[in-house]
Amino acid sequence: MELFDELSWSDSFLLGFGPMDAVHQEFVGIVHTMLTCPDADLLAHLKTFERHADDHFSQELKWMKSTNFPAMQCHDDEHLAVQKSVSEVILLVEQGDFSVGRSLAKALADWFPGHADYLDSALAQWMVKLDTGGAPVVIKRSMLPSSIPIET
Ligand SMILES: [Fe+2]
Numbered sequence: 001m002e003l004f005d006e007l008s009w010s011d012s013f014l015l016g017f018g019p020m021d022a023v024h025q026e027f028v029g030i031v032h033t034m035l036t037c038p039d040a041d042l043l044a045h046l047k048t049f050e051r052h053a054d055d056h057f058s059q060e061l062k063w064m065k066s067t068n069f070p071a072m073q074c075h076d077d078e079h080l081a082v083q084k085s086v087s088e089v090i091l092l093v094e095q096g097d098f099s100v101g102r103s104l105a106k107a108l109a110d111w112f113p114g115h116a117d118y119l120d121s122a123l124a125q126w127m128v129k130l131d132t133g134g135a136p137v138v139i140k141r142s143m144l145p146s147s148i149p150i151e152t
């Protein structure tokens with residue numbers, strides 16, 4: 001399996017539930033940095049990612065629990081598998097094995113689009129539906145007429 005060397009934020013990741021989109025943008029930013037930073041900075045960014053993942057995944061679990069989301073277990077299992085890998089890899093990077101840290105970053109870049117598309121998007125739709133009684137509306141830059149200038 002070929003893993004991705006890069007991950008950058010794109011509107012295609014928007015799911016229409018603002019608080020989740022914000023945390024996903026942060027996720028993408030940290031993984032991007034883990035893929036591109038010098039070896040000397042990798043451990044610090046991995047630890048930043050570990051803290052981010054704790055917050056990100058516990059927030060999603062809170063949303064699922066508080067609203068009785070039906071597919072909670074398999075979603076949380078994926079999060080737990082990521083967190084387990086991250087803590088194991090941090091120990092190896094602490095011993096100077098930077099390549100395993102970089103491989104983890106590539107695996108995260110590979111994992112995120114599918115997870116977001118499948119499990120997170122179901123949760124986002126569920127949260128918006130409970131909030132408003134309807135499905136989320138996502139407006140992406142590419143859907144706007146080209147005459148409207150958009151700051152990027
Ligand atoms: Fe997420």
Ligand SMILES: [Fe+2]
Nearest residue numbers: 060075119120
């Ligand atoms: Fe998730």
